[in-house]
Amino acid sequence: MTRVVVVGAAGYIGGELLRLLIGHPEVEVVGAISSRFPGKRVDGVHPNLRSATDLLFCSADQVDECDVVFLALPHRVAMTQVEQWTRRAKLVVDLAGDFRLDDAEVFRRYYGEEHQAPHLLDDFVPGLPELHRENMRTAELISVPGxxxxxxxxxxxxxxxxxxxxxxxxxxxxxxxxxxxxxxxxxxxxxxxxxxxxxxxxxxxxxxxxxxxxxxxxxxxxxxxxxxxxxxxxxxxxxxxxxxxxxxxxxxxxxxxxxxxxxxxxxxxxxxxxxxxxxxxxxxxxxxxxxxxxxxxxxxxxxxxxxxDNLVKGGAGNAVQCLNIRMGWPETLGLTFPGLHPL
Amino acid sequence: MTRVVVVGAAGYIGGELLRLLIGHPEVEVVGAISSRFPGKRVDGVHPNLRSATDLLFCSADQVDECDVVFLALPHRVAMTQVEQWTRRAKLVVDLAGDFRLDDAEVFRRYYGEEHQAPHLLDDFVPGLPELHRENMRTAELISVPGxxxxxxxxxxxxxxxxxxxxxxxxxxxxxxxxxxxxxxxxxxxxxxxxxxxxxxxxxxxxxxxxxxxxxxxxxxxxxxxxxxxxxxxxxxxxxxxxxxxxxxxxxxxxxxxxxxxxxxxxxxxxxxxxxxxxxxxxxxxxxxxxxxxxxxxxxxxxxxxxxxDNLVKGGAGNAVQCLNIRMGWPETLGLTFPGLHPL
Amino acid sequence: MTRVVVVGAAGYIGGELLRLLIGHPEVEVVGAISSRFPGKRVDGVHPNLRSATDLLFCSADQVDECDVVFLALPHRVAMTQVEQWTRRAKLVVDLAGDFRLDDAEVFRRYYGEEHQAPHLLDDFVPGLPELHRENMRTAELISVPGxxxxxxxxxxxxxxxxxxxxxxxxxxxxxxxxxxxxxxxxxxxxxxxxxxxxxxxxxxxxxxxxxxxxxxxxxxxxxxxxxxxxxxxxxxxxxxxxxxxxxxxxxxxxxxxxxxxxxxxxxxxxxxxxxxxxxxxxxxxxxxxxxxxxxxxxxxxxxxxxxxDNLVKGGAGNAVQCLNIRMGWPETLGLTFPGLHPL
Amino acid sequence: MTRVVVVGAAGYIGGELLRLLIGHPEVEVVGAISSRFPGKRVDGVHPNLRSATDLLFCSADQVDECDVVFLALPHRVAMTQVEQWTRRAKLVVDLAGDFRLDDAEVFRRYYGEEHQAPHLLDDFVPGLPELHRENMRTAELISVPGxxxxxxxxxxxxxxxxxxxxxxxxxxxxxxxxxxxxxxxxxxxxxxxxxxxxxxxxxxxxxxxxxxxxxxxxxxxxxxxxxxxxxxxxxxxxxxxxxxxxxxxxxxxxxxxxxxxxxxxxxxxxxxxxxxxxxxxxxxxxxxxxxxxxxxxxxxxxxxxxxxDNLVKGGAGNAVQCLNIRMGWPETLGLTFPGLHPL
Incomplete structure (x- = not known):
């Protein structure tokens, strides 16, 4: 099983990552990191996961080695933390806005501040399978679009x-x-x-x-x-x-x-x-x-x-699709829920 | 009191006209015409008017003379009925789409059929007070926009x-x-x-x-x-x-x-x-x-x-504003409800 | 004109009081007190009142004499402030929970704390016109129910x-x-x-x-x-x-x-x-x-x-109805909006 | 694979049955019967099933032999059709109200008419796994509760x-x-x-x-x-x-x-x-x-x-759970979607 960690696991994107990853047959979630709720039950924050998991949130230093890290952090925080995670995992998938643009000047205009890690901008493969599937197969850094x-x-x-x-x-x-x-x-x-x-x-x-x-x-x-x-x-x-x-x-x-x-x-x-x-x-x-x-x-x-769905194809699901491509698994693995009608 | 009739009074625009006209200090509603519900209580269809009115819906031939007619009919029906109302009232305000365009050719393109009363198209003043207030003061035919x-x-x-x-x-x-x-x-x-x-x-x-x-x-x-x-x-x-x-x-x-x-x-x-x-x-x-x-x-x-609000400034309220202008009454008469927050 | 003050005017009940009182023909709002927004425009918080009022929120000490005070304060705050208002106004209408019960023991059980002004409990007339209309006509203190x-x-x-x-x-x-x-x-x-x-x-x-x-x-x-x-x-x-x-x-x-x-x-x-x-x-x-x-x-x-509507008959509207009764005005004054359908 | 037929497949319960059964690993949907839409694509009515199925709705006489029939018919229709299906399938699961009560007299009181197949009332096992799991294992007729x-x-x-x-x-x-x-x-x-x-x-x-x-x-x-x-x-x-x-x-x-x-x-x-x-x-x-x-x-x-969810545990999902029990499959097969938060 591939060991994955979700950072920012108490947010809505974090919760959706947990839902998809807990149900994913090739993956084991070995860390759900939340700075707000360390030690609390994951299903206390994400009640749809009751009976699906007994995981507790933990802090970043409680996580051992892992294979893949998903960063579901607020904008501007990801760029200050990404390098601590590249050391620990062979694949980092970022879901914040920090690495979605490849031009530090455009970043400044749209985000209203200087980028803190401009040297990494070019290293991120855009997490858009439909445009960048091939690049993704060997990526170490993926940035999922907005x-x-x-x-x-x-x-x-x-x-x-x-x-x-x-x-x-x-x-x-x-x-x-x-x-x-x-x-x-x-x-x-x-x-x-x-x-x-x-x-x-x-x-x-x-x-x-x-x-x-x-x-x-x-x-x-x-x-x-x-x-x-x-x-x-x-x-x-x-x-x-x-x-x-x-x-x-x-x-x-x-x-x-x-x-x-x-x-x-x-x-x-x-x-x-x-x-x-x-x-x-x-x-x-x-x-x-x-x-x-x-x-x-x-x-x-x-x-x-x-x-x-902004939390799925617009976030967590797209990230898992990228993971599937990167790992050479069937692209739809863990992503087959078809949606509900009526709802 | 000015005697007004609402044709198509059981629809949503019709109901909103009734709400506004029943509360209007210069107006008496002398007819609420509905082909579907003649003889039924108006507040059976518009339950917000319970205790505000005892009116019954009636048919077109039950209405005597009146001063103003509001046509809240389906598109394409208004143009076949307008002339029977111009004979009975000195002002006809149409809320359907039939007289909103002044070009029969454009009408054909957008409505997919021939106009049935193209000779009247130029006679309607657009019911947009902000653009046509002056024309409205002497109008006999007003067409409220979409x-x-x-x-x-x-x-x-x-x-x-x-x-x-x-x-x-x-x-x-x-x-x-x-x-x-x-x-x-x-x-x-x-x-x-x-x-x-x-x-x-x-x-x-x-x-x-x-x-x-x-x-x-x-x-x-x-x-x-x-x-x-x-x-x-x-x-x-x-x-x-x-x-x-x-x-x-x-x-x-x-x-x-x-x-x-x-x-x-x-x-x-x-x-x-x-x-x-x-x-x-x-x-x-x-x-x-x-x-x-x-x-x-x-x-x-x-x-x-x-x-x-599509039923008010986008329909019935705009029509009443036109009426106020046409009759020389204060423009806000009967239209002072400010909206609710939160809602 | 009767001079009224609304305390807690930035809340939802406060805003609804302002909507009704600004539209009330016998009343002048002489103070909209908010501890959070003193000096700010009322319509910045209650955007439905744009163009209906230019009032600014003020603090309690900026208010002169007045005739009537409405307290739209959080539960437990009203009971600590009521006496400062009884000195300034001849009628205080409280919309919090503090004076809705006449038994300090029941209050303790339901509110989980001691009442701070138990001597006043019997002085409040329940603001339920349908049960207490007669008592209300001479009341100095009215407590609007939940x-x-x-x-x-x-x-x-x-x-x-x-x-x-x-x-x-x-x-x-x-x-x-x-x-x-x-x-x-x-x-x-x-x-x-x-x-x-x-x-x-x-x-x-x-x-x-x-x-x-x-x-x-x-x-x-x-x-x-x-x-x-x-x-x-x-x-x-x-x-x-x-x-x-x-x-x-x-x-x-x-x-x-x-x-x-x-x-x-x-x-x-x-x-x-x-x-x-x-x-x-x-x-x-x-x-x-x-x-x-x-x-x-x-x-x-x-x-x-x-x-x-919890903010109207369940709060602000009921309070205005009590005011109308207390002042000998027509009971429906300022309260004739019939509701909307559909909505 | 177990061959199942859904009767009344164009309704909301029918659609939910199709969603669950199409995703069920032990089942093949061999008929989606709709009297309104025979020959039309299933995903035209249930758009969440686009790309999940190419099934067309069919009429009852187009269906060959099968193993299980789910009746998702309007109340009062099921009881007139059930016997034509018991001949064709070894298990009939009814989702209408017709066989939920075991007393024809109570049925008359609540449904306002005579039962058309009272002799079958006792033959239906209530589709409530939590109360009737054991009876269900050998059932030929199951009636899913409201x-x-x-x-x-x-x-x-x-x-x-x-x-x-x-x-x-x-x-x-x-x-x-x-x-x-x-x-x-x-x-x-x-x-x-x-x-x-x-x-x-x-x-x-x-x-x-x-x-x-x-x-x-x-x-x-x-x-x-x-x-x-x-x-x-x-x-x-x-x-x-x-x-x-x-x-x-x-x-x-x-x-x-x-x-x-x-x-x-x-x-x-x-x-x-x-x-x-x-x-x-x-x-x-x-x-x-x-x-x-x-x-x-x-x-x-x-x-x-x-x-x-009224369409799942209150209908189609509960029916599939009954199927799983009846067939000796793991009870949660095809039913593991955990729900979404937030939604």
């Missing part, structure tokens, strides 16, 4: 990589997200009475995931981020402009070709039905990212849509 | 009318809406178990309100429409590009000047706070449309945001 | 006062409540991601409102309290046993007689319809308490149901 | 079977349920705008699951049923009276002993924590029924609480 970035990138990548989009016009992304994306720490903004039923534009410009989308797509992305009523779930709607002459058939073929062999990307663009475009409602708990599109041939205007 | 159109237009109008926007780049609107917008008729798509928690892109392109936005703003608008978890509430987020040289100060001034004297438009664009941008959550039941904006001076990219 | 207590008491009182219930069997109340009842202070338990969609039995036994119900009904009440998905709204379902021989007709008559003249209690017990029993969904923002009942004549088992 | 009945029975059974409850006082159950319990057929009552945020007492007395609880516990149960805001999830809160002298320790021991070896019942009654009592929020998709209790030793009043 939840909205995964959705935004996968929704437009097939067209960008085939040159079907007019890069001059850029791409405008509208991202909607549930409340779990802001983490497990209570504050006035995520008080239930304030957050419930909200349509809260918390980042009309300058959201950090915007920088990731621009990086991976290689075009100027403008993103707004809105909190809507949901706990889990991310959806991005993207406006872009097709190059002259690109028709529906070319778009359809691009998506089909790109994702035909992908285990966790489904093209959802139907003529009818309640769920004819990607909706996170049916993806919660699953590792799928559904992507779809619609276009107006007269004007060349394109709309693409993507949906995922 | 809920997402009101939000979209008000969010961008101050900049468009001052020439601060690059019209070449158009404007991309992302509209989110609650379930009441699809009306009171049950079907698989609005079953609670299916609609609850959804992020359903029901119109990635070609939504009818898009045509209204283009008409009123005079630029090419692209709109997507998504149903999110809410019963009431519409929010539009718009991406546009400023003309070179337009800075934050010019934008701020445009909004302030435009809406300083408007009783129902508030500019909401604060540096901090949970509700620093427009959110329908605090507007439910009220007639406000809140508008806000954010811009990235480096790139000239602008985001504007608007929020309203 | 939200679940108002619902529970009003649901069963008509039968208890007519001796139709078997007091030996007591009454079992099941109360459900939205999240606003736990106040505006953020903590892990009311984090959106934790509270959303919950059915959280937070008080299976021993909830404080249980003691109030027992007091007002004069029989042993057992109450459970469960947080359900809602921000506002309380519903109580009560199981009781009728005395032998009491039939449906006697029960119906009891409710009708008791509440025929009550402006804010409606009997809702219909044969059909979606809202045939009391549901807070249609009461939000309104001052109604709807009550209903159903019985099984074979077994004598009775179910009663009540619903209200 | 969702609220499973919760209510499991919550009180340990005390009833040990004689710790005063049967004279009966037990009062308050059941809350999500909207999926009323099925996938759209109607005014489950329209999203009407059902959202509701606290709808749809059965203050006489709910059918009440009869099941009385049957299995052998004491008079009174149950109310309320729809609350949720799609999935059932919670029952029960008031009962302990026999004199029964203390907390005896109650705790009863629950522990009863459920120590049960794979899908967890005793949840903690001193602190957000999820210290059973809450369906963390059980969605899982087959657990969590049960808890609290008591007031002074009065002997007991509150018990149970929670489950």
């Amino acid at each position: 939840c909205m970035a995964v959705a935004g990138v996968l929704a437009l990548y097939p067209l960008v990589t085939r040159g079907l989009i007019d890069p001059e016009r850029g791409a405008q992304f509208d991202a909607r997200t549930g409340s779990s994306g802001s983490g497990a720490t209570a504050g006035p903004a995520n008080l239930h009475a304030e957050r419930s039923g909200a349509m809260r534009v918390f980042a009309p410009t300058g959201h950090r995931h915007e920088a990731e989308i621009s990086r991976h797509l290689g075009l100027p992305a403008a993103m707004t981020a809105t909190g809507v009523e949901a706990v889990r779930g991310v959806q991005t709607v993207c406006h872009a402009t097709l190059r002259p002459g690109v028709d529906t058939q070319a778009v359809r073929r691009a998506y089909r070709e790109q994702y035909a062999a992908e285990p966790f990307v489904r093209v959802v663009a139907h003529q009818r039905g309640i769920f004819r475009y990607p909706d996170p409602k049916i993806l919660l708990g699953s590792n799928y990212c559904d992507v779809g599109y619609a276009l107006d041939e007269d004007t060349g205007r394109l709309t693409t849509i993507a949906a995922l | 809920c997402m159109a009101v939000a979209g237009v008000l969010a961008l109008y101050p900049l468009v009318t001052r020439g601060l926007i690059d019209p070449e780049r158009g404007a991309q609107f992302d509209a989110r809406t609650g379930s009441s917008g699809s009306g009171a008729t049950a079907g698989p798509a609005n079953l609670h178990a299916e609609r609850s928690g959804a992020m359903r892109v029901f119109a990635p392109t070609g939504h009818r309100h898009e045509a209204e936005i283009s008409r009123h703003l005079g630029l090419p608008a692209a709109m997507t429409a998504t149903g999110v978890e809410a019963v009431r509430g519409v929010q539009t987020v718009c991406h546009a590009t400023l003309r070179p040289g337009v800075d934050t100060q010019a934008v701020r001034r445009a909004y302030r000047e435009q809406y300083a004297a408007e009783p129902f438009v508030r500019v909401v664009a604060h540096q901090r706070g949970i509700f620093r941008y427009p959110d329908p959550k605090i507007l439910l039941g009220s007639n406000y449309c809140d508008v806000g904006y954010a811009l990235d001076e480096d790139t000239g990219r602008l985001t504007t945001i608007a929020a309203l | 939200c679940m207590a108002v619902a529970g008491v009003l649901a069963l009182y008509p039968l208890v006062t007519r001796g139709l219930i078997d007091p030996e069997r007591g009454a079992q109340f099941d109360a459900r409540t939205g999240s606003s009842g736990s106040g505006a202070t953020a903590g892990p338990a009311n984090l959106h991601a934790e509270r959303s969609g919950a059915m959280r039995v937070f008080a299976p036994t021993g909830h404080r409102h249980e003691a109030e119900i027992s007091r007002h009904l004069g029989l042993p009440a057992a109450m459970t309290a469960t947080g359900v998905e809602a921000v506002r709204g309380v519903q109580t379902v009560c199981h009781a046993t009728l005395r032998p021989g009491v039939d449906t007709q006697a029960v119906r008559r009891a409710y009708r007689e008791q509440y025929a003249a009550e402006p804010f209690v409606r009997v809702v017990a219909h044969q059909r319809g979606i809202f045939r029993y009391p549901d807070p969904k249609i009461l939000l923002g309104s001052n109604y308490c709807d009550v209903g009942y159903a019985l099984d004549e074979d077994t004598g088992r009775l179910t009663t149901i009540a619903a209200l | 969702c609220m009945a499973v919760a209510g029975v499991l919550a009180l059974y340990p005390l009833v079977t040990r004689g710790l409850i005063d049967p004279e006082r009966g037990a009062q159950f308050d059941a809350r349920t999500g909207s999926s319990g009323s099925g996938a057929t759209a109607g005014p009552a489950n329209l999203h705008a009407e059902r959202s945020g509701a606290m709808r007492v749809f059965a203050p007395t006489g709910h059918r699951h009440e009869a099941e609880i009385s049957r299995h516990l052998g004491l008079p149960a009174a149950m109310t049923a309320t729809g609350v805001e949720a799609v999935r999830g059932v919670q029952t809160v029960c008031h009962a009276t302990l026999r004199p002298g029964v203390d907390t320790q005896a109650v705790r021991r009863a629950y522990r002993e009863q459920y120590a070896a049960e794979p899908f019942v967890r005793v949840v009654a903690h001193q602190r924590g957000i999820f210290r009592y059973p809450d369906p929020k963390i059980l969605l998709g899982s087959n657990y029924c969590d049960v808890g209790y609290a008591l007031d030793e002074d009065t002997g009043r007991l509150t018990t609480i149970a929670a489950l």
